Amino acid sequence: MFRLEQVTKRYGALTALDDLSITFAAGTVSAIIGSSGSGKSTLLRLLLGLEWPDSGQILVDDNALARADRLAVRRRIGYVIQEGGLFPHLTARGNLALLPRHLRWPRARIETRARELAALMQLPESVLARYPAELSGGQRQRVAVMRALMTDPPALLLDEPLGALDPLVRYELQESLQQLFASLGKTVLLVTHDLPEAAFLATRLVLMRSGRIVQDGHAADLYERPADEFVRRFVAAQRGPPPLAAPLTPQSQ
């Protein structure tokens, strides 16, 4: 569904993406991991047309992304960010309804879809009437995922969606997301710097460093066949419980 061809993006002296080429097939779940500043968020922003590459091109469904059709492309992609993505002046329901209302969906259809997604994300319907400031952090992120899914787009991009949550909430939401990805069959790109989370949610892991791809494969490849010293160190930096247990979480496939 997404293809980047020799894409380079610089911010002043900093090179965020360095001659990057990669393809994400439709219906796959991929996690992009790496330390801060490795270019993983920039990659998502380029796919949405929020940023434009200095060179190279981006293809969405085999069509080169142009400024003229970025609104159409954004509507085919659901986007969830770490924190603050919900609009504080609108209730959860108002947030969900923004795009559908612009697309002239009837009120009843918006309501049906909102309830459907609330059930899918295990949220009581009463939450829909509340403002973001009246929700817990976990509830907020669930509503944010719902908003991204309202118009049932074929792709879902998540930029550190669980980064600001406490461990218990995070654990629950990881489970919800895993079930969601499995049941919906969408093209999912998840940006995280948490290796176990990536391994738990995605089948394909792309490890980035300084705007380049260091390793691209299954979780097992990273753990067992690290491409270089950086990968080895990145894997080792994920602390397990003492005494050192298996690096995979109990729920891994």
Added chain:
Amino acid sequence: MRRYRALAGTLWCLGCVLALSRTAAAADTSAAAPTLAPASIGSKNFTESIILADILQDQAQRRGLSLTHHRAMGGSAILWQALLNGSIDAYPEYTGTITQQLLHGLPAHSSRAQLVAALAAHGLGISASIGFEDRYALAVRPALAARLHLRKLSDLAAHPELHYALSNEFMRRDDGWPGLRRVYRLAPRSLQGIDHGLAYRALVSDAADVIDVYTTDAQIEQYHLVVLRDDRHYFPSYQAVWLYRLQAAARRPALLASIDDLDGRIDVRAMRRMNVAVQIQRRDDKAVAAQFVATLAAPARAAAAGPDAAAAPAAAGAAAAVARARPTRAAAMRALGARLLHLTREHLALVGVSLGLALLIGLPIGIAAARWAPLGRAVLAVCVVAQTVPTLAMLVFMIPLFGIGAKPAIAALFFYSLLPIVRNTLTGLSGIPAPLEESAASLGLPWHVRLLRIELPLATPMIIAGISTAAVINVGTATLGALIGAGGYGDPILTGIRLNDLSLILEGAIPAAVLALVVMAAFQLLERVLTPRGLRRFLDG
């Protein structure tokens, strides 16, 4: 959505105020102008000028010409601008002011022929002297004059310890203080600028020792002040005359004839008596003027007076009615209520229209400025500059463009309201947190939908705070609109200062203060209504 509708409703209401006042203005002119635009005259913001204009208005009425009198419009600069621009056709002026202030480059003791020629170049005519001179002089309290043996201006040089309180206009005029201090070698240790209307209060309450006066001022008689003799003949002649537009005089012979009727008819004693009647005895200036015109008509024009014969007793009757009228308390309260209602309506029209326009123009400018940063900086700079222009100067700038009355005042208030609205719109929109901006962009909504549904609602508290600031400034500044005939609460304030009447000043000042508080409270309420609970909680913590 509901919030947005409420905001739209507010804008709609402001639009209605604007439309209403427009139609009202249109109805005014259409009713008053069946054929020729009505001739109008102006007067400066002091009693004598107003009485003179009243007298001319009365005299013209006798000749069958109806004149509109724009009362108490301000100082010479404003009247001169209004005359040049055709907003008024005539006003009473003093020859010294013409040579010293209005026509620069004319010698101080110009001949009449020189004056006539110089004014004709501006399309203006000048009448013969009305009959008295009202020149500047310095006055002191009688007790002080006796103690220090002050009789003439040159006596002052020996007393630099005296406290001078001089009117702002006198301090700045070429024929005022700068020349006076040179000629008489005055070097007071304490010198203060003050409004002429307030100067007498300062003098009699010992807050000042020397003030500038006009020789016909009523207070000279009231307080038995000693007017110091101009022993070095410094002050130029200040004969009272009429300045008029030659074009208007040609088109309306009755105007010129009425002006001629008054040639040499008012001597200095008559003028001072009329000033006393209005300022000290608190009689209505129109009644005083009518009474004078009646005496004028009786002996001199008895032969020619067909309609005058009927009008004279009528005028005398009016004067008697004013003198007799000792209204009951209830009637006085009703009259006060009616006056306040009228003033409030005028004031609200000034504030509503100028603020509405500033909103209609300022909001889009603020939005555009938030989208293009260089434009934003440029627009803000212009607004800041407009804000620094003193109100009086702003009013004078507006007269050539908009004439006199409410329009130039509204234009000036509009410019003062622009800065807070533009600045707060810009700040509100550019202060939206980056994650929210990004979420809005990623939804795939076109920019105008983003603006209406997301960005403007998020900026609403900030924008309303800006409008509220603009409105409060506007309510206060609008009182100065009375200087150019815009009406409103400024009217009783200016008249009160002129007549030294504290209760009249308060009649304007208290409602203005109350209105400012009400406006502020209304906007606070509006802010609460328009800011959703969720946004309030978000902003609070």
